[in-house]
Amino acid sequence: MDSFPETLEQDDLLLRPPTEADLSDIARQLGDPRIAPWLATVAQPVDTQQARALLIHGQHPGEEVRLIQRGGSVVGALCIGASLWYWLDPEHWRHGIMQRALTMAIHARFARPAPPLVATCHEDNTPSRALLGQLGFAPYPVGRRMFFHGTQRAEPCRDYLLAPEQWHLLHxxxxxxxxxxxxxxxxxxxxxxxxxxxxxxxxxxxxxxxxxxxxxxxxxxxxxxxxxxxxxxxxxxxxxxxxxxxxxxxxxxxxxxxxxxxxxxxxxxxxxxxxxxx
Missing domain, CATH: 3.40.630.30 (Gcn5-related N-acetyltransferase (GNAT))
Incomplete structure (x- = not known):
């Protein structure tokens, strides 16, 4: 698959790679109790070292980590690679920002031939499940359990699949x-x-x-x-x-x-x- 764009921009939104200067914003958002419960790989409390791991993850081939910037401020992030995951600062919820950001990222991924995209969502995360449905993801018929570092237990989740054919049909x-x-x-x-x-x-x-x-x-x-x-x-x-x-x-x-x-x-x-x- 051809390389993913370094940056993506639409109106007031910019998707860009994270840098060392972003570590404090990343750590603050990942440590927010309104975000942390929904991210399986995030252990609490969050420090800059854990935030730095995000930078390292984005350097792995095929793993594209992008911060979501709006008006010069970092308001969230996404990773599109072997799987899709994301978060948004609660102060910016309910403004359609994440749907716009994910639409840009998925469009860029499927601009060239690419395998289907899978996202895993906690069964109780109703807003995220609705967002995946709006984007065209289809839920797997059977759920599964995934270990969450924040709660130190396996939580009920469901995988969602988006094939490139479905994306192009919708867009x-x-x-x-x-x-x-x-x-x-x-x-x-x-x-x-x-x-x-x-x-x-x-x-x-x-x-x-x-x-x-x-x-x-x-x-x-x-x-x-x-x-x-x-x-x-x-x-x-x-x-x-x-x-x-x-x-x-x-x-x-x-x-x-x-x-x-x-x-x-x-x-x-x-x-x-x-x-x-x-």
Missing amino acids: PPEISAGQATLRPARQSDAATLARMLPRAGTAPWPVAETLPVFIETHRFRGPREALFVIEDDTRRTIGMALITHGGCALCFLSDRDEQRHRAWVDAALAEDSRQSSP
């Missing part, structure tokens, strides 16, 4: 191309796309009868290698783009649509390919 990407937009094709597009297929057997396009299979085979799964539908500014389907390792094939509903939008689509796909390259 389909869009590519802007002048007055047109490209989005991943869906099975509901089959009837419309069949109307613009070229002569049967013209590579790389299928015959109409196999179009549903073609759409599924080329479903968007992370990288920009998929079948995209092209829509104009009225949301009318005007074409399709098949993006593969070998390049891009375009097909339009009419010559007029192609003349109006082809150059914009070509330019947008070329720019998207540059941005998506590692």
Whole structure:
């Protein structure tokens, strides 16, 4: 999997790696009695040495620890790697901050092919369980017990799974191309796309009868290698783009649509390919 971005920023939120200067804020938040009971690996009382362990953990391959900064202040943290875990300063609860931060982080993780993401949540942590559900995580059918250092006993928990396919279904990407937009094709597009297929057997396009299979085979799964539908500014389907390792094939509903939008689509796909390259 390609490297995770060093920083992520959206409006007033910044996700960045922790530093030595952040240890006091980290220790204070981890020691807050409103946070500590929900973090299995945190023993109490918390000191700067335990906070430093977070920095060390973030240096392990595949373990991406990011502090959540808002208005110049550290308000929480997350780690996205073999599993997902996070916390937020109680003074900033109920403002949607964690949902925004996790959305940024998960989007960055699944921007390239990546394995499913697992989060483990205490059965009594109702707000966190609701948050995972809003993000698209599905609960495992059976719970389990996990040892919590804060209570020194095994606590009832449940694992939650988010597959990249589910994430992309909930958050389909869009590519802007002048007055047109490209989005991943869906099975509901089959009837419309069949109307613009070229002569049967013209590579790389299928015959109409196999179009549903073609759409599924080329479903968007992370990288920009998929079948995209092209829509104009009225949301009318005007074409399709098949993006593969070998390049891009375009097909339009009419010559007029192609003349109006082809150059914009070509330019947008070329720019998207540059941005998506590692």
